[in-house]
Amino acid sequence: MDSKSKTSNKQRLSAVASAKAEATSNVIAAVMTGKGAGAISTIGVFGKKAETVIQKIFIPSKNNQSQLKTGRVLLGTINDGSEIIDQVTIGCEANNCYAINCxxxxxxxxxxxxLLSQNGVKLITAKELLIKTFCQQENLNTIKLESKLAQLKAATIEGTKIIANQVDFGLAKTAASWLENINDLQLDEIKTECEKILKATQTAKLIMYGCKIAIVGQPNTGKSTLLNCLCGRQKAIVTNVRGTTRDWISATCKIGSLSVELFDTAGLDEKLSVLEEAAQKETVNILRQADLVLFVLDGSESIEKIDKKILDEISGKLVLTVLNKSDLKFQLEIGKLPPVLNNTVKISAKLDTGIDELREKILKLAGTDNFDLRQAVCTTTRQENLLIRLTNAKSKDIGGAIITELLNAPLSV
Ligand SMILES: Nc1nc2c(ncn2[C@@H]2O[C@H](COP(=O)(O)OP(=O)(O)OP(=O)(O)O)[C@@H](O)[C@H]2O)c(=O)[nH]1
Ligand SMILES: [Mg+2]
Structure with a gap:
């Protein structure tokens, strides 16, 4: 190659590079649809010069309809040079805002x-894109932004409703009104409201993000049968041999407004082999992480001594004692149950009786029955921590600073 053609090659390359940089600066793209195979996926392409990128890689099937105006959808192909990658439709949703449906x-x-990346487009995740879009909306304070992002994690329809209410009403509105009326309000009034919100948050979290329920109790009481009964399928092995369940098993189900993850655990027994001991350590771990505990007893037997360590372990928890095997002659003396096991329900997991009442009692215990979906609650740990600090604030000035932080701190994700 002579020096002249070397120079012109170099010039061409640098012209391409600068054209690429100029053409695509600030253009971003994200896959908007879920991961995995589906009939259609959508890629969003946004930003100044997004149109230039689209024009480079997209050939419309009808030349006379090549213009991508807002509100128009065109059929065509995405091409890498002469190679066709896919037939797609491209919708122009707004100025410099395109959706490629491939x-x-x-x-x-x-x-x-x-291909978009090779054309200088910055690839980001759908979540990053949402954050960018939300942050550009001027009227959103931090609580509103956090609540909009929390929507992505909601486990139930009711959870999405609670979170949606925090954007325009709920905590965002309450905190804004605290700040607006700070001179007229007593700090104690704010603190009382704070405590109410923190309490409601504990229940709301179960509805918004899901509830973990541990099924524990002595061997052979019917824990695995109960898990199968609640989740509606034969997930756990059931036999009449004590110690059948060694490793915990989980299953999901819906109970009222709760999306529940149920954990069937190894039976708790004092006469242990090494293997059983290891299994029971796991049971204690599950117990510690659970939001709610179903303590299963065999109602057809008189009450066995219940290990004090386990009673201590569940003492701070929401516990419902399930008196199983109600189809057999009832022998258990309810009056002899320790106080932590006083909240009881009788069922037969085998015959599927008493299960509706069990579900109702679970909802009551969790506090989710008749929960007002419009009330103010925290949707993030940051909000919760700030409200806890607010309940301990020593002066109105400190309180005001905490509320300002609650509303205006930069979004951290
Ligand atoms: N009559 C009657 N038998 C039941 C009931 N629930 C469970 N069983 C029986 O009790 C035995 C033990 O049931 P499981 O569900 O395996 O008990 P478990 O508590 O998981 O037992 P481990 O895994 O050994 O701790 C089985 O033979 C079940 O069929 C019930 O409501 N009534
Ligand atoms: Mg079992």
Whole structure:
């Protein structure tokens, strides 16, 4: 190659590089649809010069309809040079805001994303995109932003409603009104309201993000049968041999407004083998993480001594004592139960009787029956921690500073 053609090659390369940088500066793209194979996937492309990128990689099938105006959807192909990657439709949702609807094979999605990247587009996640979009909306304070992001994690429809209410009403509105009326309000009034919100938050969290329920009790009482009964399938092995369940098993189900993760655990027994001992350590771990405990007893037997360590372990928890095997002659002396096990319900897990009452009692214990979905609650740990600090604030000035932080601190994700 002579020196002249070397120079012109160099010039061409640098022209390409600078054109690429200029054409695509600040253009971002994200896969908007869920991961995995589906019929269709959508890639969002946004930012100044997004149109330039689209024009480079997209060839419309009808030349006479090549203009991508707002509100218009065009059929065509995405091309890497002369190679067609996929047939797609591209919608122009607003100025510099495009949605590429391609076929849902993740490999196709990946190829289009790579092509966008080669054209200087910055690839981001759908969550990052949401944050960018929300942050551009001027009227959103930090509580509103956090609540909008919390929507992504909601486990139930009721949970999404609670969170949606925190954007325009709930905590965002309450905190804004505290700040607005700070001169007229007593600090104690704010603190009382804070405590109410923190209490409601404990219940709301179970509805918003899901509830872990541990099924514990002595061997052979019917814990695995109960798990199968509540989740509606034969998930756990049931036999009449004590110690059948060694490793914990989990299953999900819906109880009223709760999305529940149930944990069936190894029976708690004092006469232990090494293996059983290890299994029971796991049971204690599960117990510690649980929001609610179902303590299962065999109602057809007189009450066995219950290990004090276990009673201590469950003492601070929401506990419902399940008196199982109600289809057999009832022998258990309810009056002899320790106080922590006083909240009882009789069922037969085998015959599926008493289960509706059990579900009702679970909802009552969790506090989610008749829960007002519009009330103010925290949707993040940051909000919760600030409200705890607010309940301990020594002066109105300190209180005001905490409320300002609650509303205006930069979003951390
Ligand atoms: N009559 C009657 N038998 C039941 C009931 N629930 C469970 N059983 C029986 O009790 C035995 C033990 O049931 P499991 O569900 O395996 O008990 P478990 O508490 O999981 O036992 P481990 O895993 O050994 O701790 C089985 O034979 C079940 O069929 C019930 O409501 N009534
Ligand atoms: Mg079992």
């Amino acid at each position: 076929h849902g094979n993740p490999l196709i999605v990946e190829m289009i994303m790579q």
